[in-house]
Amino acid sequence: MSKQNHERVAAVLWQDSPEPHDYPAAAAYLSLVLAEETVARVVAALERGPLTRHKAKDLLRASGLQLLGATDPHVAGDLAKVARGEKLSPVLLVRGDAAKGHPLQIADGYHRVCASYHIDGNTDIPAVLVDLP
Incomplete structure (x- = not known):
């Protein structure tokens, strides 16, 4: 999907809870x-945690992960879902610790974060965010 097609997508739609x-x-x-x-x-x-919202650009920065290209097969699949108006599953996160040099862990949903960023880096992504026990 080209960048031009991403610009036509009004917004990423999200499910109310993560997929089982x-x-x-x-x-x-x-x-x-x-x-x-x-x-x-x-x-x-994570199974008990409430949903919070975080910007795609902030999740990538906090995790230290690189943005995957729109041609990555999983990212492309999520972009296609968005283009069809399908809802994406919220992401699952484990809080990092900047003081100790530990980044945020995107436990599930890295490709969805990247797809959302390709559409708009300011996309608010629903996520369950937990601390390490």
């Missing part, structure tokens, strides 16, 4: 950066 399959995906990612017992507690907190 987002939690195992978050656990799979978090198991690479946290101990197993911590992963279980973080995922349980």
Whole structure:
């Protein structure tokens, strides 16, 4: 999808809560950066956590992750969903600690954050944000 097509999209639509399959995906990612017992507690907190809203540009900055291109297959898939008017699932986040040099962890939804940024970096993205236990 070209940048011109992104500009025609009025807004990214979001679901009211994360998809059930987002939690195992978050656990799979978090198991690479946290101990197993911590992963279980973080995922349980994510399942209970309230939705907050954060700008796409701020999520990328806080995570230290690079913006994936619009041609990345997963980003392109999310951009196509947006173009069709489909709602995206909120993202799952684990708060970083700037004082300790630990970035925000996008436990699930990195591609959705990137797709949203391609449409508008100021997109407010619904997210569940939890602290490490």
